[in-house]
Amino acid sequence: MLSTYAYPEFPYVPSEEQRTGRRVRHPVVVVGAGPVGLTAALDCAHHGVPVVVLDDNSTVSVGSRAVCYAKRPLEIWDRLGCAQRLLDKGVIWKNGKVFRHDRLIYQFDLLPEDGHRMPAFINLQQYYLEEYLIDHAHGFDDRVDLRWKHQVADITPAGDHVRLTVETPDGFFDMEADWAIACDGARSDIREALDLPFAGQAFQDRFLITDVVMKADFPAERWFWFDPPFHRGQSVLLHMQADNVWRIDFQLGMEADPEQEKRPERVIPRLKRMLGEDTAFDLEWVSVYQFACRRLEDFRHGRVLFAGDAAHQVSPFGARGANTGIQDVDNLIWKLALVLRGQAPERLLDSYSEERVLAARENLLTSTRSTDFISPKSTVSRAFRDATLDLAEHLPFARPLVNSGRLSRPTPYTGSSLNTADTEPFTGAPPPGTNAADAPVTAEGAPDWLLRHLGDRFVALLFLGEETAPPPDHTGTMAALAAQDVPIHVVTVGRRAGDLVDGAGLAHERYDATAGTTVLVRPDQVIAGRWRGPDPARLATARDRAIARA
Amino acid sequence: MPLTIQPNLPDPDGFYERLIALHRDLDLAGSRRVNARLILLLANHIGDPEVLDEAMRLALDPAAPRTHAR
Numbered sequence: 024m025l026s027t028y029a030y031p032e033f034p035y036v037p038s039e040e041q042r043t044g045r046r047v048r049h050p051v052v053v054v055g056a057g058p059v060g061l062t063a064a065l066d067c068a069h070h071g072v073p074v075v076v077l078d079d080n081s082t083v084s085v086g087s088r089a090v091c092y093a094k095r096p097l098e099i100w101d102r103l104g105c106a107q108r109l110l111d112k113g114v115i116w117k118n119g120k121v122f123r124h125d126r127l128i129y130q131f132d133l134l135p136e137d138g139h140r141m142p143a144f145i146n147l148q149q150y151y152l153e154e155y156l157i158d159h160a161h162g163f164d165d166r167v168d169l170r171w172k173h174q175v176a177d178i179t180p181a182g183d184h185v186r187l188t189v190e191t192p193d194g195f196f197d198m199e200a201d202w203a204i205a206c207d208g209a210r211s212d213i214r215e216a217l218d219l220p221f222a223g224q225a226f227q228d229r230f231l232i233t234d235v236v237m238k239a240d241f242p243a244e245r246w247f248w249f250d251p252p253f254h255r256g257q258s259v260l261l262h263m264q265a266d267n268v269w270r271i272d273f274q275l276g277m278e279a280d281p282e283q284e285k286r287p288e289r290v291i292p293r294l295k296r297m298l299g300e301d302t303a304f305d306l307e308w309v310s311v312y313q314f315a316c317r318r319l320e321d322f323r324h325g326r327v328l329f330a331g332d333a334a335h336q337v338s339p340f341g342a343r344g345a346n347t348g349i350q351d352v353d354n355l356i357w358k359l360a361l362v363l364r365g366q367a368p369e370r371l372l373d374s375y376s377e378e379r380v381l382a383a384r385e386n387l388l389t390s391t392r393s394t395d396f397i398s399p400k401s402t403v404s405r406a407f408r409d410a411t412l413d414l415a416e417h418l419p420f421a422r423p424l425v426n427s428g429r430l431s432r433p434t435p436y437t438g439s440s441l442n443t444a445d446t447e448p449f450t451g452a453p454p455p456g457t458n459a460a461d462a463p464v465t466a467e468g469a470p471d472w473l474l475r476h477l478g479d480r481f482v483a484l485l486f487l488g489e490e491t492a493p494p495p496d497h498t499g500t501m502a503a504l505a506a507q508d509v510p511i512h513v514v515t516v517g518r519r520a521g522d523l524v525d526g527a528g529l530a531h532e533r534y535d536a537t538a539g540t541t542v543l544v545r546p547d548q549v550i551a552g553r554w555r556g557p558d559p560a561r562l563a564t565a566r567d568r569a570i571a572r573a
Numbered sequence: 574m575p576l577t578i579q580p581n582l583p584d585p586d587g588f589y590e591r592l593i594a595l596h597r598d599l600d601l602a603g604s605r606r607v608n609a610r611l612i613l614l615l616a617n618h619i620g621d622p623e624v625l626d627e628a629m630r631l632a633l634d635p636a637a638p639r640t641h642a643r
Contacts, residue, residue, distance in 0.1 A: 404596070418578045420580050
């Protein structure tokens with residue numbers, strides 16, 4: 024096997040608390056330094072919360088694993104200041120093609136409109152993502168304490184904190200945390216230690232995952248084949264990654280022997296049938312796996328919060344695993360920071376579970392549907408699937424029924440207890456509970472993006488339309504919101520003037536905004552409420568509702 | 574009225590899931606029977622013989638020239 028990547032080895036450093044045997048209480052301990060745990064740690068640092076990260080390993084992800092990162096996680100990493108390096112290294116894409124046999128039957132564009140800073144998707148090997156997040160965390164050495172070769176052996180809830188028993192090369196020691204965040208993956212030790220049921224559906228079909236190093240002229244698109252000539256009766260998925268590494272997944276069926284299928288003498292002929300005898304390639308990583316769709320009933324258990332695969336596991340079709348995990352911690356950390364500062368009640372953290380269970384349910388439903396289409400479990404299910412493909416090549420109506428994976432999009436928190444419902448009409452704009460839309464703007468004379476002015480804090484977007492200043496009777500009282508204990512910062516957006524100038528009008532269009540329209544945006548860039556005029560009292564009430572203290 | 578061949582289902586994935594779920598507890602003969610009944614129910618609902626004839630032609634050969642479809 025070839026390697027295009029040199030795995031870093033992070034040093035095990037014995038901790039002061041283990042050496043001295045003096046038990047320390049930490050505000051936040053994150054278990055697991057994968058993409059979700061590292062993002063949680065960066066977000067804690069961003070909110071000024073010191074965080075310890077425990078990981079039982081001492082390097083990054085082995086193999087490319089997650090690969091596809093969607094627009095919303097990229098926006099989150101941009102908020103945390105580390106998206107540019109991912110964009111620079113990753114392969115940007117937005118188009119997908121679906122083939123049957125050797126014919127194109129369907130294609131889709133995941134971001135058909137311009138005017139967004141982030142692309143629909145990038146592909147990047149998970150090891151690069153983790154390496155870059157770790158590098159970024161080193162910039163917060165005073166707040167992020169990354170501890171390698173620290174395995175959690177046990178966790179004990181204890182009223183106002185949790186006790187963690189941790190094993191290192193120097194033996195066992197105990198530490199305490201006000202809050203623990205379990206980001207320790209689908210086989211979460213924390214979930215097991217707390218004996219929490221992880222209920223759902225396991226799928227019997229096996230898939231061969233290969234990372235192939237080659238020079239190839241496939242475009243930067245997601246290509247999916249049903250029943251291709253080079254892999255009869257099954258499906259194949261192709262993605263371009265960085266460094267001329269290609270991800271190729273082969274569906275193997277339910278009878279396949281995983282140990283046999285992993286052997287290069289089995290894998291290489293499969294690849295040759297696909298790529299042709301003359302294409303030179305090397306194998307970088309091979310894995311065979313089955314998947315499951317399941318989740319915890321509740322993502323908060325006292326002072327233990329579950330995020331990512333530890334909380335929910337989905338099939339890979341649609342890239343809904345890591346992408347939704349990143350959105351879990353985006354939802355969680357600002358709430359945790361407010362609770363730690365005593366500015367919001369603990370029950371705000373119940374809304375983390377409320378909102379993210381909603382997202383997990385959608386992801387599970389969607390990925391289960393995709394799996395049932397790709398891997399039909401009965402004769403009649405296969406007949407409908409094949410009939411859909413027969414029709415889709417020629418008749419447009421059948422194309423939306425073809426399901427090779429519905430790619431990850433943020434789930435709106437419709438009906439969340441943190442939302443303030445509309446009292447005035449809006450059309451075609453993201454309602455409360457939805458992620459704020461991006462738009463190109465000008466800030467202090469330079470081209471910029473709307474989303475970069477949202478997040479980390481409560482922001483009231485005050486639209487000016489063609490006006491050049493907000494209504495004078497509100498200027499003073501709106502500004503006073505910034506001085507409250509949980510401040511709301513007013514950002515004006517005008518077509519001609521304002522903190523952000525919306526020359527193209529896309530921000531006004533995307534928020535259905537007219538002069539005076541005010542949109543309250545949470546620290547995770549989710550819309551909390553919106554009104555047709557600026558009203559400081561209504562904003563403060565909506566803010567209080569969004570932090571569960573109303 | 575011509576046969577609609579443009580997408581017309583408000584929630585394609587939800588419809589497809591319910592269609593497959595309909596057959597969950599049926600054996601193959603039972604599924605065939607349910608499918609036949611379903612076609613007859615929908616055919617009666619449509620009524621228009623030209624639409625039904627066009628649908629039957631395209632079901633037999635999805636690549637057939639469309640004479641009465643939109």
